[in-house]
Amino acid sequence: MNAPSTAALADDKPGKDERGILVIEDSRTFAIALRQFLEAETGLPVTTCASLKDLSELIVAAPGAYAIAVVDLNLPDAPRGEALDWTVAHGIPTVVFTATFDLATRGRIMEREVIDYVLKDNEFALPNLVGTVKRALDNRNTRILVVDDTRTTRKVLARMLSIQQYVVVEAGSGAEALALLDAHPDLELVVSDYYMPDMDGFELARKIRRSHPNVRLIGISSSTDRKTSAGFLKAGAHDFVARPFVLEELQCRIASNVETLTQLKRLQELAARDYLTNLFNRRHFFEQGPALVETARQAGLPASIALLDIDHFKQLNDRHGHDGGDRVLDAVARNLSRLAEGGTNLLARVGGEEFAILFRGADLAEALRLSETIREEIAREALLLGGETLALTVSIGVTEIGASERLDASLGRADQALYTAKQAGRNRVCAAAQRS
Incomplete structure (x- = not known):
């Protein structure tokens, strides 16, 4: 056969499925418990019904509304699995839940091409059923x-x-x-x-x-x-x-x-994550950064790097203790995550109070603009610490990565620019010229 095209494969990848879950169960107590479990575990809305009549009305009223169904095999008005036939016939992926089980029943279930069956025969039946539904959705x-x-x-x-x-x-x-x-x-x-x-x-x-x-x-x-x-x-x-x-x-x-x-x-x-801030760590930054820079180069795009340091962090740490220092780090990290994480950027905590941002697709002028926005936003948010309101500020060094330059060499130049920003009074952005 011919290999599927890239576009064809990409189109097959599903996005988040916002459809609901349909539960067909005649025990009201069990249906309520199952609905609560499923909604808590999947985040999807759950609709319940107790008969084949109700099931048929729901499916006819809202075709295509359900991502998956959980079907009790034996209902008062559907004692031979007719409810299962309905969900399968209407293309709803189905998990069967049954208290009656033997080889003949197993064959009857599996020949209908269901996802799986779960038995109502022990105290683990409910969590097993919820786990089966979650796995099917995750698949x-x-x-x-x-x-x-x-x-x-x-x-x-x-x-x-x-x-x-x-x-x-x-x-x-x-x-x-x-x-x-x-x-x-x-x-x-x-x-x-x-x-x-x-x-x-x-x-x-x-x-x-x-x-x-x-x-x-x-x-x-x-x-x-x-x-x-x-x-x-x-x-x-x-x-x-x-x-x-x-x-x-x-x-x-x-x-x-x-x-x-x-x-x-x-x-x-x-x-790959820093334990305190949940940002990427230094190891991940240097493992993934070079490949991201190379991807930008192959696409003919620039790339820049910014190195950010929290101003007077040692004094803050000494004055308010390590817990206070951790709160300062967390506050800055949350702002950085909001402002710079995701998209084409790579953000990481690379030292005690140092953070690095790799801007893919940004030349020096654009990286300076983005870094200035980050500096202003962090300075705008005060932190209440030990009964004292602190105005946090950061210094940032920025440079554009050269056409054949290694990432660590660029980071070194950004560090020099950061040193210049500190020497000039902190709470500012300074740039280092791109090395030819």
Whole structure:
């Protein structure tokens, strides 16, 4: 198959879904508890109803209004899962909640292509159900690459994943998979068959591990040779699933790998943040800054850097103690976050009372203008500390980054400009000329 275009992949990425959640449950007490849990955990509005009649009226009255449905399998006027048939027929992704369960019931549920089912058989049923709904909603932010040279087989697997609400991209060969991974860094998980004409699953796994170490890989195969699973894992895969699939096993293994990705992202985010101000830290600034500057250069755009220091911070810290100093840092950081964080800028706390801002797309004149606005806004906001109203001020040094200049060299020149601002009386912005 032909690789999807960049535009096509970008268009498939969902934004925030503001639709509601529909709960069909005949127990009023349980419906109220579930609504409260779901609204608290998802932030989405929850509509409840207790019968197939009410369900049909809601769906007809507001088609397309619901992002997901939670359906009790057995209702007084729908004892054989007719409510489930309604939600599925109207294209609403559905989680089934049932107290009645056996193999026949399981088959009846799963053949309707539901997201999952949760049993009403223990005290953890309610949190399990809420967790399942949250995972399904979160899955829409996860893009999975399915690699298989057999179109029919690939489509079946892609359909399974789509039911789970994942965004699925397909590749018909190892080479196509690698090209898609290179072009689209938001592909986070690969599910790959072993048998392919251009390279087998082991070779693909090794290449992915070398070039995309943060991507997780699940190998799949219909081979009866048990060494196939070991071969995948030795080659760098994180998991293995044998065909023919047990659907629940496939769901659980993929969900487990997605959860691991989420936990790793959280750890990386924590490692990149300053513990006090929650701004990015010095390490993150120097890890990400050079790439951002290079991106600007390739686009023919300028880039500038500002180094900011809180005036008389040592005296403030000595006078009001470390708690007072922390409040000063927090106040300045909140203002900086409001004024300079996000967009094309990179903001970080790079020292005790020092902050750095990388302005992508701003030449020296624009960076000076932006820095002057920041200085004025910080000076305008007073801080009440120890019964005393303090007027906080900052000094800022600014420079434009040269065409082939390293980020640390530019930061050094910004530091010189900052020193000039302090020597000139503080509470001002000074510039250092761009080095030729």
